[in-house]
Amino acid sequence: MLLEFDDEDGLIRDRALLDPNYVVEEDRIVGRDDQLREVTRMLRVALGDNRPPNLFLYGPSGTGKSLITKAVCNNIARICDGRELGFGTIEVNCQDLDTLGTAVYELAEQAAEQADVEVAVPKHGVATKEKWDELFRILNENFDSVVFVLDELDMLVGRRDKQEPAFSRLLYQLSRAGADDGLSAFVSVVAISNDTKLMEAVGSRALSSFTPEDVHFDDYDADQLQSILRRRKDAFREGVVDDDVIPLAAAFAAQTHGDARKAIDLMRVAGELAEREGESRVTESHVRRAQARVEKNRVLEVIRGISTQKKLCLYATAAVAAQRNDGSARSTTGYRVYQYLTDAIDVDQYHQETYVNKMKELTTYSLVDFERRSHGPSSGMFLEFQFGERPQTILETLREDSRLGSISADAVRSVVNAQTSGRT
Template sequence: MPDGDDQQTLSQSIKGRLQEGGQNSVFRDKGLLDPDAVIDEDRIVGRDEQLEDIITYLRPALQGNRPPNMLLYGPSGTGKSLIINAVCQQVLELAKSQGDRYGVIKINCQTIKSHDRAVYRLARNAADEAGVDVGVPQSGVSTDQKLNRFYEILNDDFDSVIVILDEVDLLVGRQRDPNDEPAYSKLLYQLSRASQLGRIDVQISVAALTNDPRFMEELDGRAESSFNPQDVVFPDYDANQLQSILDRRRDAYQDGVLEDGIIPLSSAFAAQDHGDARKAIDLFRKAGEIADRRGEDTVCEAHVRDAQEEAERDRTLTQMQGLSTQKKLSLYATAIVPVYAKRSLNAVPSTVAYRVYQYLTDVLDADEKSRDSYLRYMSEAETYNFVTSEKRGRGYGSGVHKEYTFVDDPEVVAGTLRTDIRLDEADHEEDLLESVVNTQVDDFLAGK
């Protein structure tokens, strides 16, 4: 046990290191690199049409009229939350200056499992916005009581509100029967009909955000009719737009710490991921975090590449956590073929990968499954979008085989799985594994 003096010295050392890390950081205002931050209008890029549409739709709120309901749809990271939050923030400020009680009540439906929880979250967020007590418990009372309390808060504390339902398509609820309406359908009906049914006296509009362009097809007929939204479509960003987005947030960093090429490289990686600005911003931020961790005072392209590799590994690990050991082993055996092969392969032949799988099961003292089982495991990997496959013929009388191409970098997949299947703990030599792969590749190419 350290004595009092030693403990004080340790405490001072920790404080000094914490303060030093903040003082030497490459960041000036890291909050600008939070993808969900409400940003200034001059930082919005490539969304002039969508911005104008939403301004037009929300302008009536400042004139004492009800704005229309809206459906904002497009792929992840295309600016839906960014634009609606930026415009609503300005409406809030203008309404306050006019003496109007305008409210913005937001929930993200991704983590909400039921209609009941969604209603409670709306009531709680409305109470927080109004600065009053929510007045109902999360459990122990009916959904109708929670909904009535939500309406009561709106009537007492607001003149006009907009309810933002982010990722609304994920609010499906408990559907015991395929014909049951999803929870979002019931919630949209209740919110959009509240005024007509005399439940509330305030002006209320709903903005539903979704990645699914077919969202309206899943709505119950009553909900579709009462919701009746104005559509605002958000397409993917291109590489130039992503570059402009990051350039407008470069002041998140200290002057002079960004080397040339950082922003174009971050944008190019994100453009490969279907134009996702959220991923571009995350990558741009993670590169700086890596520089900070290493105690370096500039952010260079190597940091961006390392950040991209970390992001791929994290995403791959998350996707693979639910796979069984045999499926992971099959996928790992396939991934290491392009990693170790000295001869170029356009794709990984199943016959080569299965022989590598057989070697690995022997090394790990694991059950060796049949070739048909291996192919079934890889078919499942294809459904998870880890690989794509194509059937190939080897000439007359030689039959056909499958060839696999990895969606992500196979080296990242292999590195992620290597620790997971505990290959590092097995009694084997890396050179021997590489030799097995190349022997099988040579035999395949030789037609053996």
């Protein structure tokens, strides 16, 4: 059976091109000429056996931050190999790291893997300083220059009993590497985040030693997304993609912060749906069904890991946004719906300030964003939340939780209607 499937001519010729994390050649990178030039200009000094400056790359998800960093570092590594310079790119995604000690060990593991050596200290049961010492030993013995790429850095918060977040302490230690630890390898840091205000949360000592060059990445527009997809169209066999597939996939992705990852995912899922159904072409219908599937899968992945209280806050806010033409929700209205939900399932009810803070925390997942607004000097301030995905998709996914699913959707809509129309 496996060999029979292997002999079939599928619609997708090169699946790697439909992987958003695959590092493509520079001629496939679209709409990021300025950022590509800036990152290249600043990191290229590693070719002369010098220390590159630290960088802070910020902007929405899927706008090319990680892609460009990896592409430039890969090219530097190839040239350094020819010049007998030991250049390393040590990359970690901080979303999966919970403490500073975990982060340092992960960096040591990545460095050891790249150098084809072993980490000489255990992951648990030793002080974080020993992990730092081991990381620096590996660097000294195997590299002339290293770029640490810290993706989604804002997610590395660490223990709540620490006044300074873990990402601030990590930046401080890495940016001071070589000053007082005997490190001979040149070390620079590329911090990547969706949070444009991340540097405001970095401690003064860390900021003073980190002093990054900023590179901003804005949203892709629909035309740029079309160009990105056209440069990956050869992932499919010749002539199997209908003309309206790429414009539609780009339009869907442009609605959610111009996310190139989502555009590429849509093309992949649409192709897989067509293959699974034995179709000879990828059509607009496949893209529309892929849109619903990708959106729900992404929301489900995020929602699985959040607490019941965050689910309630998100459910209440999405319920308000789902019934507004512009898809927005005021914090004041969302909180009143949240109060109804907590009463309905008999759980602790937080104050409005805590509800707002829970919603702010959810912005790190790119599900929701917010702006401060006011109706005038006498009306006070409120937050207005905007959703990156369709609010209805978020509601459908949240209702898969049995406690939320037990609440009547019609009753929630009635509460929202009463609150938005000014009734109590």
